[in-house]
Amino acid sequence: MSARIIDGKEFAGRLRARVAKQVDRVVAASGRKPGLAVVLVGEDPASSVYVRSKGKATLAAGMESFEHRLSADVGEDELIALVDRLNADPAVDGILVQLPLPRHIDERRVITRIDPDKDVDGFHPVNAGRLATGLEGFVPCTPLGCLMLLRDIHPHLAGLEAVVIGRSNIVGKPMGQLLLQESCTVTMTHSRTRDLAAHVRQADIVVAAVGIPGFVKAEWIKPGASVIDVGINRTDAGLVGDVDSAAAEVAGAITPVPGGVGPMTIAVLMRNTLVSAARREGVTLDDDL
Ligand SMILES: NC(=O)C1=CN([C@@H]2O[C@H](COP(=O)(O)OP(=O)(O)OC[C@H]3O[C@@H](n4cnc5c(N)ncnc54)[C@H](OP(=O)(O)O)[C@@H]3O)[C@@H](O)[C@H]2O)C=CC1
Numbered sequence: 001m002s003a004r005i006i007d008g009k010e011f012a013g014r015l016r017a018r019v020a021k022q023v024d025r026v027v028a029a030s031g032r033k034p035g036l037a038v039v040l041v042g043e044d045p046a047s048s049v050y051v052r053s054k055g056k057a058t059l060a061a062g063m064e065s066f067e068h069r070l071s072a073d074v075g076e077d078e079l080i081a082l083v084d085r086l087n088a089d090p091a092v093d094g095i096l097v098q099l100p101l102p103r104h105i106d107e108r109r110v111i112t113r114i115d116p117d118k119d120v121d122g123f124h125p126v127n128a129g130r131l132a133t134g135l136e137g138f139v140p141c142t143p144l145g146c147l148m149l150l151r152d153i154h155p156h157l158a159g160l161e162a163v164v165i166g167r168s169n170i171v172g173k174p175m176g177q178l179l180l181q182e183s184c185t186v187t188m189t190h191s192r193t194r195d196l197a198a199h200v201r202q203a204d205i206v207v208a209a210v211g212i213p214g215f216v217k218a219e220w221i222k223p224g225a226s227v228i229d230v231g232i233n234r235t236d237a238g239l240v241g242d243v244d245s246a247a248a249e250v251a252g253a254i255t256p257v258p259g260g261v262g263p264m265t266i267a268v269l270m271r272n273t274l275v276s277a278a279r280r281e282g283v284t285l286d287d288d289l
């Protein structure tokens with residue numbers, strides 16, 4: 001049997017349309033558009049591509065895009081000063097500093113400098129803590145996008161066995177928190193996990209965020225399981241995920257790469273930016289976001 005292919009691109013398009021529809025409410029209430037500032041340090045080609053698509057998506061949603069491109073050798077203090085200006089700028093509702101940063105810059109210092117209430121990436125420790133304790137804040141875009149896809153497949157997530165592969169602060173850990181909040185039984189796995197295959201075999205839901213092409217094998221997947229492939233790996237064969245393509249023969253539903261989680265990440269960034277603007281302006285949004 002072949003898995004249902006989860007069309008993340010289509011789902012993301014619908015989310016972006018719902019965002020665009022509600023942008024007008026912020027405009028009507030405040031006389032200004034929601035604004036997203038994206039900071040790119042250096043000229044990594046992949047990062048440039050993401051930043052460009054974020055800017056395009058922001059404008060397409062009817063929001064304001066502020067792009068700041070700094071040279072790779074910019075000083076840490078200069079970057080911090082820019083973050084301070086964006087924190088203070090009333091036209092900016094969301095701040096995203098594209099990662100990774102060059103090695104001479106302390107990523108943690110930059111991320112913790114962002115006003116948590118403009119941290120639409122959800123990377124600030126205050127937002128990580130809010131997520132972990134069930135407070136309102138910003139949830140990282142990639143795992144929130146994965147959860148939206150999973151909710152669509154499983155109207156009842158409670159009690160399902162979920163295995164998350166990878167424990168990064170930007171994907172794996174918040175993904176685990178979200179699934180726990182949905183009352184899944186969550187197993188967090190990583191490079192020191194013994195017998196990963198045995199864990200994955202139990203899972204109704206597998207989220208792979210490893211960064212190794214084709215790492216998750218078809219034989220590990222429980223027949224009918226839902227598989228979310230977060231991996232974005234550039235290989236000679238093109239863009240591939242962390243899940244072996246043969247897994248589509250075993251899974252019940254699976255996200256493709258490209259066209260799966262990636263487009264969701266950008267759509268949720270638009271969503272988070274609108275939510276930030278609405279909070280700041282005291283505007284109520286529909287709960288279909
Ligand atoms: N689609 C999207 O929008 C996004 C995609 N990505 C992609 O997702 C992937 C993961 O990203 P990110 O979380 O930032 O990556 P990191 O490199 O930060 O984390 C990778 C995780 O995988 C674990 N890991 C590595 N090797 C193994 C192994 N042999 N067995 C089990 N676990 C292992 C690591 O474990 P340990 O902690 O023990 O080292 C680590 O927790 C990448 O391909 C990235 O490009 C990332 C962000 C957004």
Ligand SMILES: Nc1nc(=O)c2c([nH]1)NC[C@@H]1CN(c3ccc(C(=O)N[C@@H](CCC(=O)O)C(=O)O)cc3)C=[N+]21
Nearest residue numbers: 050096097098099100121232258259260262263265266
């Ligand atoms: N502060 C910060 N926030 C991020 O959210 C962030 C980041 N830094 N650094 C890099 C990662 C990666 N990331 C992706 C976004 C979109 C696609 C995406 O749209 N991918 C398309 C393909 C696009 C392509 O060809 O690369 C797809 O999967 O279909 C992928 C990956 C956001 N990240």
